[in-house]
Amino acid sequence: MGAQTKILPPLSLAVLSGILIGCAFPPVDQPWLAWLGLVPLLRAVVRAPNWRHAAFFGAVAGTIACLITTWPLISASTWTGWALSTPEEAASMAGRRAWYLYGLWFCFTGLWCGGVFWGGFAAALHWVGDQRPWRLLWLASLLWPLGVEWLRTQVAWGFHWTLLGNLAADFPWLRQLAALGGVWLLSALIVMANVAIYVLLFRRHAPRFWITPAITAAVIAVAVAGGFAHVRALEDIEPQFDVAALQLSQDSYSQFDYTAFGMDKHYLRLTKQAYERFPGRFDMLVLPESIGFGGVSLDGTRSEALPGKPVSTIEQWMTALTPLLPDPNSILVFGIDTVEQGRDRNSALVMDNTGPVGWYHKRGLVPFAEYQPRLTGLVDLSGASQFHAGVDATPIAVGGLKLGLFICQEILFPELIRESTSSGATLLVSVGNDGVFSDPAVALVHAKLAQVRATETGRYLVRSMKTGVSAIVSPSGKVLAQIPSDKVGMIVFKVAPLEHMTPYVRFGDWPLILFGLGLGVFVLRRPRDLPFGATVGR
Secondary structure (H helix, E strand, O other): OHHHHHHHHHHHHHHHHHHHHHHHOOOOOOHHHHHOOOHHHHHHHHHOOOHHHHHHHHHHHHHHHHHHHHHHHHHHHHOOOOOOOOHHHHHHHHHHHHHHHHHHHHHHHHHHHHHHHHHHHHHHHHHHOOOOHHHHHHHHHHHHHHHHHHHHHHHOOOOOOOOHHHHHHHOHHHHOHHHHHHHHHHHHHHHHHHHHHHHHHHOOOOOOOOHHHHHHHHHHHHHHHHHHHHHHHHOOOOOOEEEEEEEOOOOOOOHHHEOOOOEEHHHHHHHHHHHHHOOOOOOEEEOOOOOEOOEEEOOOOOOOOOOOOOEEEHHHHHHHHHHHOOOOOOEEEEEEEEEEOOEEEEEEEEEEOOEEEEEEEOOOOOEOOOEOOHHHOOOOOOOOOOOOOOOOOOOEEEOOEEEEEEEHHHHHOHHHHHHHHHOOOOEEEEEEOHHHOOOHHHHHHHHHHHHHHHHHHOOOEEEEEOOOOEEEEOOOOOEEEEEOOOOOEEEEEEEOOOOOOOHHHHHOOHHHHHHHHHHHHHHHOOOOOOOOOOOOOO
């Protein structure tokens, strides 16, 4: 009974912490909770009788948080827009995959992405225990972005969904830290704030306790001041290039929605209307991902994986689209499945009124949807719908621009977009389709990530979604124009091709190296009389 009395109150704190962090993300979407959501867990960790209990508390909090934040991903089973299917066929498909999606959600995103890494974080913090508060600040702010977030992405197929730093998209001046050190600096800052609040609430009796909140307040103040100056500097940019993005927001299709060569009739009509009704209003029009059925052969080959897959020729598409572009300076970007050397690709094509200028093949494929991870090779739920990943990040030069292209969920991968920018991209263009998920919270998460990616790279970002949140985002991460996920429309705004390199683009994930060095120093400077796993003054 005594043991239960000691365990249950900290366990309740861990549960509360998991709920608070989970509610910071969409669909609840209260990002301010992230700045204090870890405080109950910190209290539970310090009160834990040993490191095993601390790890358990961390695992509980992490599992709950990740289950809440990734719940919208379950809605992928209800979408039918990738193929021509009847409602009966769609229902049958959803039934076959439902068990797998729920299992993947609980075991992978909950226990693995949340439980394991949060548990390790909590166990490490227990070692510090009630030592000097600044040591807790030191360890937590370095270990979280490096161990809980970066390491998890490395073993979880690049899963960047639940990074705390993503929530800084809603804080304009603090968001500018991403240009300095990517999302990792943002995550570290949020953890620092949590530790400072914990110390103010529970450690005021400690000698010189004020040092921890003072250091945190100073760092936040410098970040705000620097962010304000950065935003003001970016306001001096004079955009001179008009871009437009279309969104249809249609969640299902029939065979009558496509032309003989496989293009979506709705987008063909909307493209024609855009040029006719708004002549001279824009220099580049961006259409979303998957505006056609089947694939477009780029070199005359057919799909080796799907011999029966409908394949059109690039000439058929150009015959339909080039007459719509009014002059040689007109640029059209759109997403479509392609076939090249017999391999299926998820691609974005760029053309002017003379024909195709170039194309980009998606590099960051979606596990369990576009490819089957090796660890689950015995269970293939992707069927024959497998894609080959691209490898080239070279921007496509057209009309005085160098377009850095990326597709749909590649918005989750900061390293891919940074690579395109460091290769010379002056404008970022994203084509996508969040209609894979019926829950609009997915589109909201990706829209926030677009703000962070634009800030990291210091580039304008044009985003056209088939179903989602289409937007034009400034280099400071400000949304200049957008279309909500359930609306049909077109947005037009001025942008500027930019060439400067932010520190993050230039130096990459340097904060992670710094965090690793800091952790090494922390271990070397630990009290000589305090063995690992022990705590003092509890």
